[in-house]
Amino acid sequence: MTSDDLGCGVRFNPLPKDKTFYELFGKSASHLVDGARLLTGMLDAGSDRAAAAERLKEVEHQCDEVTHEIIRRLNSTFITPFDREDIYRLTGGLDDVMDDMEAAADYITLYRIEELPPEVSDQVEVLRQAADLTAAAMPRLRDMRDLDEYWIEVNRLENHGDKIYRRCLAHLFSGAYDALTVMRLRDVVEQLEAAIDSFETVANIVEQIAVKES
Amino acid sequence: MTSDDLGCGVRFNPLPKDKTFYELFGKSASHLVDGARLLTGMLDAGSDRAAAAERLKEVEHQCDEVTHEIIRRLNSTFITPFDREDIYRLTGGLDDVMDDMEAAADYITLYRIEELPPEVSDQVEVLRQAADLTAAAMPRLRDMRDLDEYWIEVNRLENHGDKIYRRCLAHLFSGAYDALTVMRLRDVVEQLEAAIDSFETVANIVEQIAVKES
Amino acid sequence: MTSDDLGCGVRFNPLPKDKTFYELFGKSASHLVDGARLLTGMLDAGSDRAAAAERLKEVEHQCDEVTHEIIRRLNSTFITPFDREDIYRLTGGLDDVMDDMEAAADYITLYRIEELPPEVSDQVEVLRQAADLTAAAMPRLRDMRDLDEYWIEVNRLENHGDKIYRRCLAHLFSGAYDALTVMRLRDVVEQLEAAIDSFETVANIVEQIAVKES
Numbered sequence: 001m002t003s004d005d006l007g008c009g010v011r012f013n014p015l016p017k018d019k020t021f022y023e024l025f026g027k028s029a030s031h032l033v034d035g036a037r038l039l040t041g042m043l044d045a046g047s048d049r050a051a052a053a054e055r056l057k058e059v060e061h062q063c064d065e066v067t068h069e070i071i072r073r074l075n076s077t078f079i080t081p082f083d084r085e086d087i088y089r090l091t092g093g094l095d096d097v098m099d100d101m102e103a104a105a106d107y108i109t110l111y112r113i114e115e116l117p118p119e120v121s122d123q124v125e126v127l128r129q130a131a132d133l134t135a136a137a138m139p140r141l142r143d144m145r146d147l148d149e150y151w152i153e154v155n156r157l158e159n160h161g162d163k164i165y166r167r168c169l170a171h172l173f174s175g176a177y178d179a180l181t182v183m184r185l186r187d188v189v190e191q192l193e194a195a196i197d198s199f200e201t202v203a204n205i206v207e208q209i210a211v212k213e214s
Numbered sequence: 215m216t217s218d219d220l221g222c223g224v225r226f227n228p229l230p231k232d233k234t235f236y237e238l239f240g241k242s243a244s245h246l247v248d249g250a251r252l253l254t255g256m257l258d259a260g261s262d263r264a265a266a267a268e269r270l271k272e273v274e275h276q277c278d279e280v281t282h283e284i285i286r287r288l289n290s291t292f293i294t295p296f297d298r299e300d301i302y303r304l305t306g307g308l309d310d311v312m313d314d315m316e317a318a319a320d321y322i323t324l325y326r327i328e329e330l331p332p333e334v335s336d337q338v339e340v341l342r343q344a345a346d347l348t349a350a351a352m353p354r355l356r357d358m359r360d361l362d363e364y365w366i367e368v369n370r371l372e373n374h375g376d377k378i379y380r381r382c383l384a385h386l387f388s389g390a391y392d393a394l395t396v397m398r399l400r401d402v403v404e405q406l407e408a409a410i411d412s413f414e415t416v417a418n419i420v421e422q423i424a425v426k427e428s
Numbered sequence: 429m430t431s432d433d434l435g436c437g438v439r440f441n442p443l444p445k446d447k448t449f450y451e452l453f454g455k456s457a458s459h460l461v462d463g464a465r466l467l468t469g470m471l472d473a474g475s476d477r478a479a480a481a482e483r484l485k486e487v488e489h490q491c492d493e494v495t496h497e498i499i500r501r502l503n504s505t506f507i508t509p510f511d512r513e514d515i516y517r518l519t520g521g522l523d524d525v526m527d528d529m530e531a532a533a534d535y536i537t538l539y540r541i542e543e544l545p546p547e548v549s550d551q552v553e554v555l556r557q558a559a560d561l562t563a564a565a566m567p568r569l570r571d572m573r574d575l576d577e578y579w580i581e582v583n584r585l586e587n588h589g590d591k592i593y594r595r596c597l598a599h600l601f602s603g604a605y606d607a608l609t610v611m612r613l614r615d616v617v618e619q620l621e622a623a624i625d626s627f628e629t630v631a632n633i634v635e636q637i638a639v640k641e642s
Binding site (some may be wrong): 166169170173178179182183209211212 | 285286290320324325392393394395398417
Binding site for chain 3 (some may be wrong): 110184
């Protein structure tokens with residue numbers, strides 16, 4: 001039930017509750033920005049990849065806590081800023097991006113990968129931009145304004161990321177790498193592509209919320 | 215809310231709206247028929263695979279547009295022929311089949327695969343039959359009649375497809391191919407198997423809708 | 429709609445219906461216990477793996493039938509013990525665990541795998557414990573009591589299983605195996621990890637149901 005449906009917002013004073021949900025979405029998205037920054041740092045020559053992956057794991061735990069707090073509130077709150085199901089999907093969508101980014105960093109350290117294919121830095125740059133766009137969009141859920149440019153831009157980024165991913169796969173299978181190396185590198189590249197797709201999923205959920213609520 | 219729940223269909227004249235949803239499901243399914251035909255053509259010796267994959271990409275875009283139109287209507291329509299959530303799932307299910315078929319064709323061209331294992335033609339034949347059955351079933355959603363044979367037959371096809379897929383995997387790992395070739399071919403074979411599974415998912419969604427509405 | 433919402437439980441006498449759902453969840457979970465036992469048996473030296481995989485396939489079919497019975501009742505029942513959507517998710521979650529376990533056994537026989545990496549027995553032991561915990565928790569859904577320890581313990585098991593899985597991946601790529609063997613073994617190990625994750629998904633669904641209903 002949305003506060004609008006209720007039609008007696010003053011009595012139940014839903015605004016503080018609403019506000020909390022928006023703040024938690026913003027908090028979750030800000031963790032994605034931190035995660036993308038840490039991934040970018042891991043690509044610098046001579047960076048301590050194990051340490052960066054550890055920090056990414058910590059950020060992922062913090063993001064988990066925000067997710068659980070939203071779910072707890074969702075299950076114990078009578079009034080929500082928009083459809084419960086949409087809040088649930090948006091929360092899960094943001095959490096999925098974090099898990100994908102953390103998994104990618106994890107493979108790099110788990111497989112002790114020294115050299116990554118050049119396309120990986122392009123993928124991580126796409127993630128960095130998508131994270132910034134998403135973090136900037138979350139506060140705008142309050143008045144549902146100026147969200148179009150956000151999801152249009154994220155969809156554009158996802159298309160760009162897809163081209164990078166396919167170019168990278170063709171490169172991996174071009175004969176430049178042995179089979180075991182292809183398997184290792186592919187795990188990293190696929191997780192980064194999954195993270196980009198998850199950003200698009202979040203943008204699509206936001207689009208549907210905006211259409212419904214507007 | 216279904217028009218039945220409303221109990222004042224005349225006033226709101228829900229029928230045209232209903233009709234549109236059914237027409238859009240049929241349109242989406244007809245794109246799956248086109249996609250399966252294009253995949254079949256790709257297997258002919260001497261066929262221009264790159265061109266066929268390009269046409270498949272166009273069909274996939276057309277299918278996306280139908281999906282978006284359904285979602286738009288769903289989010290802006292008060293009266294739907296059956297549960298919103300079921301319409302959402304059916305639409306997504308049809309779209310998933312298209313994405314799986316397009317991805318399979320994409321791998322064939324991306325990896326410049328010359329020779330496909332013989333089991334692939336059996337998989338594509340299963341897809342062709344499942345697509346025809348699905349396209350024939352969509353108009354029958356109107357009166358929810360004669361749908362049993364559709365989902366029973368699609369489930370039978372999925373079981374058959376699963377046997378083909380497993381026989382193909384055993385063949386790929388039999389030692390007849392080197393590791394990099396196995397990886398390439400496996401991507402194609404898995405995407406085709408995923409497309410068959412997605413057809414079954416659509417059939418299961420239709421079954422649940424029919425049970426609820428009947 | 430839950431019987432509480434209805435507020436006239438006596439007239440509709442919802443209790444027998446409720447009871448059936450709980451019994452079916454318990455039945456589904458008991459099949460998971462059988463499945464985990466069969467997987468454990470497959471690891472014994474000199475066990476007839478093909479026969480065990482066959483029995484696992486039978487158990488999976490029985491679990492499917494329970495799933496279909498729950499869905500049928502769900503779609504034809506007016507009163508449910510808790511949210512329809514949660515029953516649907518819980519049922520699907522239990523079914524997913526079964527499918528993952530069956531798929532793992534299937535790969536072992538399909539690839540004619542002789543020797544499994546040592547980490548696999550640790551994964552299967554985690555599955556055995558998670559299955560026992562889940563089967564013990566299902567009857568407690570009736571009064572929603574003492575469920576905390578269940579999902580806390582399953583989450584702990586999933587974390588442990590994840591460490592085993594990552595140690596196993598590092599081992600597979602350590603150079604001890606050729607590429608084709610890594611691909612074969614990895615399919616088994618990933619399916620077992622997926623089964624463990626599916627157990628956690630079930631526990632998370634139960635947690636959300638308990639929070640809502642309490």
